[in-house]
Amino acid sequence: MIRVRLPDGAVKEVTKGTTPMDIASSISEGLARNVLSASYNEQTIEAVTPLEEDGDLVLYTWNDDGGKKAFWHSTAHVLAQVLEEQYPGIKLTIGPAIGQGFYYDIDPSSHTVTEKDFPVIEKRMLEVARELHRFEIRKVSKKDALAYYTQEENPFKIELIQNLVDGDITFCDHADFTDLCRGGHLPHTGFIKAVKLTNIAGAYWRGDEKNPQLTRIYGVSFPKQKLLKEHLELLEEAKKRDHRKLGAEMDLFTFSKKVGQGLPLWLPKGAALRERLEQFLKEAQRKAGYEQVVSPHIGHKELYMTSGHYEKYGADSFQPIKTPSEDEEFLLKPMNCPHHCEIYSARNWSYRDLPKRYAEFGTVYRYEQSGELHGLTRVRGFTQDDAHIFCTPDQLDDEFKSVIDLVLYVFGSLGFDNFTAQVSIRDPEHPEKYIGNVDEWEKAELAIMNAAKEKGLNYVVETGEAAFYGPKLDFMVKDAIGRSWQLGTIQVDYSLPERFELTYKGSDNEQHRPVMIHRAPFGSLERFVAILIEHTAGNFPLWLTPNQVNILCVSVKYEKYAKKVSQLLENNEIRSLVDNRNETIGKKIRESELQKFPYMIIVGEKEATDSLISVREHGGKDHGAMPLNEFVSMVEDTIEQDLKEFKP
């Protein structure tokens, strides 16, 4: 008998060789029908793998990332099978599950596969799926594995096998198809009810441009046709909301080849949006006792030797900037923390002065390969809404809670209501991987978990996921179309205070090391704006939107009245534009809708005579004619609903 513990803590005593599927069946038949895969003692296994020792079992269904992973990886096997069948002589390489679906990289040999071939391949994949083939994992010796692929004339698999340890090598068979594979499959192909191949692209073997180019075929699959339909609709919706498309249409930002890839240029409307985000957070931070500082965008190499960044990231970063004489070397700032440590260092502190909270909208530069760049979400230069809190270990608890309050305030004001959190703590079995003493770590981890609990966060704890320098809390938000984004991070750091020899004088008159907290509610302004555009489809919260009102003149005659209205709105801090072009009012309304102005004000004969304005809302709602002050109240009420005052 062995003891199998389930995630809810329940322990089942079962005979050796019992499978996860057997255990699912013992719980409920419904569960058994839905189990796709499992993990045992944190190792991915098949639902049909016999359990041979005591351990922790997690059963995965479609609702778990683990379940989707097994589903998509299994579909990659089916794809590979069909490709081999349809294109004899191709060489298989690897076929993993990815965030949304899977891919398989093949060396196409003499064949050319194009998107036109997708329907035929998809059809055949579904035929194979319906044949209910089991995925069977079997151990193979290194010798036999090499022999198999030598006979297959597949140098890629041979290279993979050569890097594996004899005894750890497994093949997976289904139908008459065999692949080198570590495991993590569905019980059988019949689960796959819908398949869509989505894209074809070139990819280098092992991601190295010096290696041969392969053909990568992307796809996604589902246990129900309906889920595929929803997925395709989501993709369609995501495309409409793509921040690169909307950002260009709304004149928010642009890129220039001459300035450089991945280096956004913020156009006036985008810069105004950024500025408003900055001022919004600055105001909240001021109330929470932060102080703004300003530091340069470069630092002497010595600064990053001290911080440890140079050793860790130097080779993969923008290379050092040399000086024409004096032989100095500077680095583009990849992060603001070393500079803030030097600001802290500029004078002596007593425990009575702490916490010090230094905030800076600091622009940092990190090298990314051009192929990795993507709109504002993956750039080479971005502005962090950064702050570093230097506090005593006793203050960590309160500081952490205050930071959570601030992050929640930011999310709430920007319409992100759906979020979860992850607390990353150290692996207590590997203390050598972390800096700082165990007592302090325990205290910090407890502080974070207490804070998360007290603030009512929906959080998971991930053991072993902490950085070497301290535990952390990350926020994941769900956007309006259900996609998850990592936003906002709070990290405890024991390392930098040590490396920069930061001190404060304690009440015992001795020098102590402060603890440091890194935190950024937005993360980066660039990425945040991108996510906000995709979340709101460009319909920003009213308080934030570049132009809140478009004033449309029925004819040029009413321009003067329109300008007066605009000025009166400005006096009430409402941002408006006047459209006095010689166009029909119908056209002006249609264009305003497209440009996503929250409100349109129409001024013509009647309005000018009666000193009224006619108000329409984005989306079509017509509020009719009203006095200006009524409209001002309407706007103010809407803003007040979204944007509460921050009360730390």
Place this chain on the structure above:
Amino acid sequence: MIRVRLPDGAVKEVTKGTTPMDIASSISEGLARNVLSASYNEQTIEAVTPLEEDGDLVLYTWNDDGGKKAFWHSTAHVLAQVLEEQYPGIKLTIGPAIGQGFYYDIDPSSHTVTEKDFPVIEKRMLEVARELHRFEIRKVSKKDALAYYTQEENPFKIELIQNLVDGDITFCDHADFTDLCRGGHLPHTGFIKAVKLTNIAGAYWRGDEKNPQLTRIYGVSFPKQKLLKEHLELLEEAKKRDHRKLGAEMDLFTFSKKVGQGLPLWLPKGAALRERLEQFLKEAQRKAGYEQVVSPHIGHKELYMTSGHYEKYGADSFQPIKTPSEDEEFLLKPMNCPHHCEIYSARNWSYRDLPKRYAEFGTVYRYEQSGELHGLTRVRGFTQDDAHIFCTPDQLDDEFKSVIDLVLYVFGSLGFDNFTAQVSIRDPEHPEKYIGNVDEWEKAELAIMNAAKEKGLNYVVETGEAAFYGPKLDFMVKDAIGRSWQLGTIQVDYSLPERFELTYKGSDNEQHRPVMIHRAPFGSLERFVAILIEHTAGNFPLWLTPNQVNILCVSVKYEKYAKKVSQLLENNEIRSLVDNRNETIGKKIRESELQKFPYMIIVGEKEATDSLISVREHGGKDHGAMPLNEFVSMVEDTIEQDLKEFKP
């Protein structure tokens, strides 16, 4: 007979060989007594140089830079003479006049000169001066000049002579002293009535650290003892106001060796000051129709090849930043204009869209040798209050006037009431030195001069001082202790629109080049803050000062009331701190005075009971007890006096 024209346009017909001094005598004896030197046809000459051809004569007295230059350069000769006398065997190198005084670089041979020796040297210099030695310039052949210094065993002078053209070489004699010299001296040593040696320092021969180190002795001299006294008092006052000293005392900024020399770190109070300056200018610029943009701090090398900056400054700048792969090269941004050109380029424009006014507080980086760095006035990274206006040639006139209005508004709001302007135009005799066509230049120059005249500026026109790309207007302000600073510049640019191929569609439906205006009222925030600190001795205008009020508790008992007062002030946008330390009120008042708080509020028993506050002004004025709202009005009135609303 020759014709000599004076600056007022008067022409004198005199015999060949007449000297400037003769002409001065013919005007008035007073003038003749005060003439120190002259220029003829823009060449510096002696007051006693015979005039041999027609030309333009300017007579220099102590009130002219040219007169001071001759005065100080002549004193350097006397210094050299005395040094040779006192330290036999030293080698002379060069001894020019500088901004405030002069220096002489010597190779001290076996001697050591220290500041302790200054009184003896000064005394002897004045003895020589009183002997009324004439400075006599004589031509020497290259051969004779080399022979003289070979016999003197002076390799420095030999090196200098080797680089001179035979026929152009002159020596200057006075008393029994001879020096290689181009000219520009006083008539005789007797003018020198006061001498002060100010400093001694090391300097490399020809400024190159690979060359031998020399000893540089700095000094200054005057035609009256009283002027020296005033000068020393000014130095003393300047020392007290030194922004490096006050900046540290007031916790505004700091430097860190690890971050790098010349890269300021702005501490919270300094960052808040900067932010207020930025917001102040942003608000005025918004009203003047500027739009903020944001661009990165690096740019691809190609950007600066296009702009021409790489060719011109590349070798002396921070060197290119290479990437770890893809072999790209970026440069730290030395100026914002190329980025703004690319922003303009991002779409098509019609003449109806212009002018576009792109503004950015853009941080730029320029390499300066470490020896050149000085506090915030000479740094390696600084933030320009930059903007670029893209307009049609017809709009240049109005745009230029608007920019002047803005600059004058900035100066007025910050207490710089004493300023002059310089209009720099092209040299019409050398059209090949300039880009753009003559008609446009003429139009632009006229536009600038008209604007300057219409705005009532006190300006001079300097022919030939324009940049190759366009004419400009620079502002010089005088600070509270009479020193001049260059602040604020407005430049027309025909070159960048050409290089970046910028266009707009004119009313003729053809593509045209816009004209560009570069402008920065502050110049750089760093330098401006430095000047403002020295101008105000740290007593910033009330609207700008970091903390306007220090609330002093008579005892800790009144902390609660003090905090309430502070909160009420904050509600009225008045920035205050509470000093609740357990110190005597006398000590707190003294410290507040030192820290330059504009107001102190004292709260004790009486104030708390009667809901009043006692108010003291910086400098000692006691306003007595008053209700809070009375104080608020007082502060608001003061601010309104300094900071008017900008009405473009």
